[in-house]
Amino acid sequence: MPSPAGGDELSFERDIKPLFRAKDRDSMLSFFDLYDHSDVSKHADAIIGSLLTGRMPCDGTWPEEQLEKLQRWIDMGKPA
Template identity: 85%
Template sequence: MPSPAELSFERDIKPLFREKDRNSMLSFFDLYDHADVSKHADAIIGSLLAGRMPCDGAWPEDQLEKLQKWIDLGKPA
């Protein structure tokens, strides 16, 4: 299994979320905040996989895999 150092929230995960994604979710949580994304990670990946998020088109497979790997690694900062 890869080490947590291979992925970081700031470098690898935060850039996956666009400013308009963040703005549309701010009333619930902040997609640019490690603690918020960590707390809601299961719901976020579930919404992405189900096509409910983002509302303007599905994420590419490589981005979904990166987010899932980050979750599996324990959501490193």
């Protein structure tokens, strides 16, 4: 379903959760669950900040299109 801005609507399950690998989730589980919508929503600003500065993930940076997708999801209000 298109958003009012003309882009596609994003969902956590379909679009955001798959961006995180099992090893990313395992690394962060003591803080929050990258596979849980409410946890990722609550920590979204810290997550995108860590990704943009290269602190996360520890084995390389995300491609620009993944960063843009996550930021767009945040800007859309973090839909489930």
